[in-house]
Amino acid sequence: MKITILSLFPEMISPIINSSILKRAVNNNNVTFDIINYRDFSQNKHHTVDDTPYGGGPGMVLSIEPIYHALLSIEGYKDAHKILLSPQGKTYHQDKAKSLLQYDHIILICGHYEGFDDRIRKLVDEEISIGDYVLTGGEIAAMAIVDSVVRMLPGVLGKEDSYINDSFYNGLLDYPQYTKPRVFEGMEVPDVLLSGHHKNIEEWRLKERINRTKVRRPDLYENYLKSKKSQ
Ligand code: 58G
Numbered sequence: 001m002k003i004t005i006l007s008l009f010p011e012m013i014s015p016i017i018n019s020s021i022l023k024r025a026v027n028n029n030n031v032t033f034d035i036i037n038y039r040d041f042s043q044n045k046h047h048t049v050d051d052t053p054y055g056g057g058p059g060m061v062l063s064i065e066p067i068y069h070a071l072l073s074i075e076g077y078k079d080a081h082k083i084l085l086s087p088q089g090k091t092y093h094q095d096k097a098k099s100l101l102q103y104d105h106i107i108l109i110c111g112h113y114e115g116f117d118d119r120i121r122k123l124v125d126e127e128i129s130i131g132d133y134v135l136t137g138g139e140i141a142a143m144a145i146v147d148s149v150v151r152m153l154p155g156v157l158g159k160e161d162s163y164i165n166d167s168f169y170n171g172l173l174d175y176p177q178y179t180k181p182r183v184f185e186g187m188e189v190p191d192v193l194l195s196g197h198h199k200n201i202e203e204w205r206l207k208e209r210i211n212r213t214k215v216r217r218p219d220l221y222e223n224y225l226k227s228k229k230s231q
Contacts, residue, residue: 017033062111084138090127112137129141
């Protein structure tokens with residue numbers, strides 16, 4: 001997969017894609033990143049990328065031109081899946097992350113200031129929000145999307161593709177996990193996990209996932225019940 005990120009602050013992005021599993025994914029050629037600073041595509045002499053809002057009001061608005069010219073400079077931009085990060089987008093979730101795996105090339109556009117010229121929305125395929133809160137820029141939202149998608153690319157997490165057991169993957173939260181020591185400050189690991197009885201362990205884990213989801217996320221639990229009924 002190829003991921004191009006349009007940002008005014010590329011220095012926010014490099015440390016993340018150069019760490020941990022994302023770095024390994026780059027080294028193994030699972031993904032390639034291209035970061036473009038669209039200030040470089042500003043046509044005016046002070047290289048500005050924002051201006052005052054028509055109709056008045058406080059703050060500055062991101063202009064469409066630098067983003068437009070930056071997009072045109074990207075090889076194959078027409079066929080790429082173009083995403084704008086904004087609090088006004090559709091709320092992101094695991095199923096959306098899964099569906100982004102279908103694209104060979106994703107372009108993420110990160111805005112700054114108080115908002116952008118509405119015509120920028122005409123340049124993209126969709127608008128995504130990572131949750132109901134406002135950030136100073138789209139970079140952190142873009143990184144959340146990048147991280148959640150790249151970890152599911154074939155081979156990135158290793159041969160077992162362990163994300164299959166993740167929270168949300170099957171509409172349920174994860175089961176409780178433990179490692180050594182067996183007793184810590186009087187807190188014990190559940191006996192069933194030490195039994196070596198795989199069928200019992202599997203049953204216990206499913207029961208815990210269902211119970212956790214019911215208690216912590218009644219909204220997810222409702223969907224789980226519905227999807228079970230329709231099976
Ligand atoms: C209102 C305020 C409209 C994504 C700011 C547009 C981006 C939150 C998210 C903006 C973002 C999210 C300017 C800064 C978009 C622009 C950017 N805030 N919840 N802020 O995914």
